[in-house]
Amino acid sequence: MSGSTIEKHSDQIGMPKWDIDTPALLVDVSAMEQNISKMAKFASAEGVSLRPYIKTHKSTILAQKQLAAGAVGIGCAKLGEAEVMAAAGINDILIGNQIIGVAKIERLINLARNTDVIVAVDNRQNVDQLSTTAAAKGVKIRIIVELDVGLHRCGVKPGEAALSLAKYVDTAPGLKFCGFMGYEGHLQHVAEPEERATRVKEDVGLLVKTAEMAKLAGLRVDIVSASGTVTYKETGKLPGIIEIQPGTYIFMDSNYYPIMPDFERALTVLATVVSHPEEDYVLIDAGSKALSTESGMPEIKDIAGAKLTRVWEEHGKVELGEPSLRLKIGDKIEIYPSHVCTTVNLYDQYFAISNDRVEAVWEIDARGKLT
Numbered sequence: 001m002s003g004s005t006i007e008k009h010s011d012q013i014g015m016p017k018w019d020i021d022t023p024a025l026l027v028d029v030s031a032m033e034q035n036i037s038k039m040a041k042f043a044s045a046e047g048v049s050l051r052p053y054i055k056t057h058k059s060t061i062l063a064q065k066q067l068a069a070g071a072v073g074i075g076c077a078k079l080g081e082a083e084v085m086a087a088a089g090i091n092d093i094l095i096g097n098q099i100i101g102v103a104k105i106e107r108l109i110n111l112a113r114n115t116d117v118i119v120a121v122d123n124r125q126n127v128d129q130l131s132t133t134a135a136a137k138g139v140k141i142r143i144i145v146e147l148d149v150g151l152h153r154c155g156v157k158p159g160e161a162a163l164s165l166a167k168y169v170d171t172a173p174g175l176k177f178c179g180f181m182g183y184e185g186h187l188q189h190v191a192e193p194e195e196r197a198t199r200v201k202e203d204v205g206l207l208v209k210t211a212e213m214a215k216l217a218g219l220r221v222d223i224v225s226a227s228g229t230v231t232y233k234e235t236g237k238l239p240g241i242i243e244i245q246p247g248t249y250i251f252m253d254s255n256y257y258p259i260m261p262d263f264e265r266a267l268t269v270l271a272t273v274v275s276h277p278e279e280d281y282v283l284i285d286a287g288s289k290a291l292s293t294e295s296g297m298p299e300i301k302d303i304a305g306a307k308l309t310r311v312w313e314e315h316g317k318v319e320l321g322e323p324s325l326r327l328k329i330g331d332k333i334e335i336y337p338s339h340v341c342t343t344v345n346l347y348d349q350y351f352a353i354s355n356d357r358v359e360a361v362w363e364i365d366a367r368g369k370l371t
């Protein structure tokens, strides 16, 4: 945490959480620590390495907590996130995304001078750009080949196409091939564990098979990485998987929670009732600039019958069906985000809450790092 953050918020330490000005992002410290520890223990018991995807929390303090609990390194979605993490002294960083264009590749090369950074590729053109620049600058960059295991986002096709790209990377000057990754995002909403296990075996199995083909072809494969929060068990137990890279588990959210209750919902948005125009609804001061809604409406915590039904930019409408409490103007409520990653990105800091009081204020220092 930067000194300025500590100074700026020192007067809030010890404050009851209900006195925090709103909208604000609260972390239940005990629930979050339970989540961090549960995933770390799972990985250790299964003999897989844990590389948490930090685009969920975007905070160096929280990444350090995950590393202290046993993570081997971290995963980032963006180069800008990786730069912030590296500046805080984190060394083993996978950027599970394509770094395209001269400006970004120059930044990547600078990052790689002092940090053990791994970058995903899915095409030869990108490999050529990375190789030419890295070789010219005398830097070696570790490369992971990204496979499309069914999400149909980035990624080369598993099997021969991926093997061919891996061989191409392996001989490219300035680059060091280190393995394969494939995020099974399309399986994160498969609710039925047996079906999930079958589909992970089929789809993530393609990643494992490709890694085996590469080994048979004489390539050295140090990393075979996959998994999200919902598939962590099925993917983590799949023979041949070397690393898992879940992100959301640290906080969980109301979108994943019904199908993956292994983790506690540790993150809430604190909001204030600002208007009560009709008996059956109130308005709160948290709208779409305080709560993301692309994964559905967030859920109100601990007030039965109260439902967030609509958001505007600065307002949220809470309908008060029975048996909800009769909320009054000035009351504060907590809301579970439906998607924690995009909600966190709206805030500058977390209020870390223990026993209903502010224990610390943590900077979200990689917030907004989109490039």
Ligand SMILES: Cc1ncc(COP(=O)(O)O)c(C=O)c1O
Pocket: 053, 056, 075, 096, 183, 185, 188, 227, 228, 229, 230, 245, 246, 247, 248, 249
């Ligand atoms: C490449 C990659 N790895 C890991 C994750 C983490 O997944 P989850 O948020 O389901 O834990 C994501 C999330 O989008 C991702 O894109």
